[in-house]
Amino acid sequence: MNGDNPFNTKKKPLYKEHTIESVYIPMRDGVKIAAEVLLPKGLPEGKKIPTILVQTRYWRSASLKKPFKWLIKFTTNPMFLKKFPKYGFALIETDVRGTGASFGTRPYPFSEEEIKDGADVVDWIIEQPWSDGNVVTWGNSYTGITSELAATLNHPALKCHLVKHPPAWDAYPQVMFPGGCFNEFFIKYWSNLGQGLDQTDGSALLAFKPVEPLMAKLGPKAAYGVKSVTEDRESLKEIAEIHKKNHYPFDYGDIVVFRDDQIQDGTTIDDISIFTKKEKIEKNNVPLYTFGSWQDSSTAGLVISRFLFFKNPIKAVIGDWDHNGFKKANPWFSHKVKVIPEKEDQVKDWVNFFEDCISGNVPEKILYYYTMGEEKWKKTATWPPKGQTMEKWYLGDNNTLTQDQPQSESGNDKYEVDYETTTGIRNRWYTLLSLRVIYNNRKEEDARSLTYTSAPLQEDVEITGHPVVKLLMTSTHEDGMVHAHFEFIDKKGVIHWITDGQLRFIHRKISDEKPPYKLFVPYHSYLKKDQLPLVPGEIAEISFGMQPTSLIVRKGCRLRLVIAGADKESFARYPKDESITPTFTIERNKVNASYIELPLIKK
16 A cells, blocks of 8 residues: 555554443333443453444344354444454444334334434443443444434534445435436345344345255244344344334335435435435534445445535545455456455554544544555545546547547437346445445446447546546437446456446436535436436437546556446336337437546646
8 A cells, every 4th residue: 555545553452352241222212222232351440431333224243053154244243343342442233223133113214213312322321330421433334324323413422423335425316316217126135135134033144145045944033133132032023023114215116216206204315315414413513534435336426525515524535445345346456355454454543533533633624535556545635636637538430439529410329228238236336235346247248238449548547536428319218228337448358347327318407506515427406397308319418427436547458438228137127118128329420429528637
């Protein structure tokens, strides 16, 4: 690792082991929340220590039988969290309301009642004899969201919040409906997993295809279950019955098309999004430490948005890793390569941040980002970084991608949508399930799509920021989607996936209203009032942003833009009628030029 290293890994453990106790914490309405209390073993009598709070919907702890112990790696709060007590912190992990061994129900993720529970838990923590009255929050993915939402409580005991890879800063376009396209298969998988977990036994394993034969033989109850608080597993049957009243995000696909559609009783997806809670989060000015990754769903863009949006002190980091931050997600490396810092050093860095905030050493507001290919950390106090320029690369004759603007008065390419094209189940969206990021078979998938490829680059090119695609095009149907991929082809002819973006046609209107937060791409409101279906055969502008990236593409490599109309293992089909197969006509001429605009950093 070189450049502006953001990590402080100098730390020595104070304790070797820890104790564990399961308890129920009563909430203001009588609902009991299951908690795991981890304390340093050998803590001197009278010694008071700070607490790290983690609130999960993926079971705070599981009882695993031998055939299934390997599944611990799929939990959001893996075993490495147990390292926190070594550094003199108490660790409290809770099953959020309506999940695991906790009582109550969940009408939707991150409900107001779930958020308020955090304050009750903090009240309980600071009353414990070992507590020094200081509480910080940690979380990755779902727990990252609960960690950030805890900042809305403005509880005086809360000193800072570590927010790692949370996908729901703006949940509609950044996880549920990217580009207005329903992220159907991930949401279905995630909902099924949650529904299984909420039944407190091995039902969740039904979502994992590798264990289907073993499940058929042993049955879900023989596999494992959430850890019981009372050590009486019969009590979990009552809890599982209560959880049957829960609702799950997959249901939104049938009732939500637009951002302002309700998911339940006047609640929209915006109501469970972080950006709508700006005033509450800024009120106490608590420090935030936020992480994301270039190929982990939309988390890189969310780090940038959060960094620019909040006035709070923020240490922001965007790396080249997977959703857990343990393996590379970098087109220049195998996904099996470990990231630096490794697990133990990551814990040390987090502990140092917590200790600084508790002592009043507030971090400077700075954004660190990793440039892939260059393999270098950089830092900036602004975004875009200084030196960025936007450069247009045009779609040209013979499927070329060129910096030369079209000169011909006519020219277009026709493409009949292939609904079999896919990015597989190791793409940027499935990594939210703690899967590795692997984009295989790009040669085969590119052949199913419309591609535009550049000549070999004459010099190294750094691309840092949000690419933007602008297509002048027609379709034979009023509804549909464009899914665009950006790739490079190395000197050996191997195709490497960089980033992507998509847009459903009915959301194509570019709004002239002010967006709720700063954007670097065309602003689509996704509101019902702004729907604008295509007129079949009429040329329309389809402009949208791709997820941001930062990488060096080396001299001699070629750039490629790929245009498709589907991703069968990720997004819903548009149009939904399977008897319809639209044909796109992409214009690429002097009058109607189509292009990708690249954010370049000039050396």
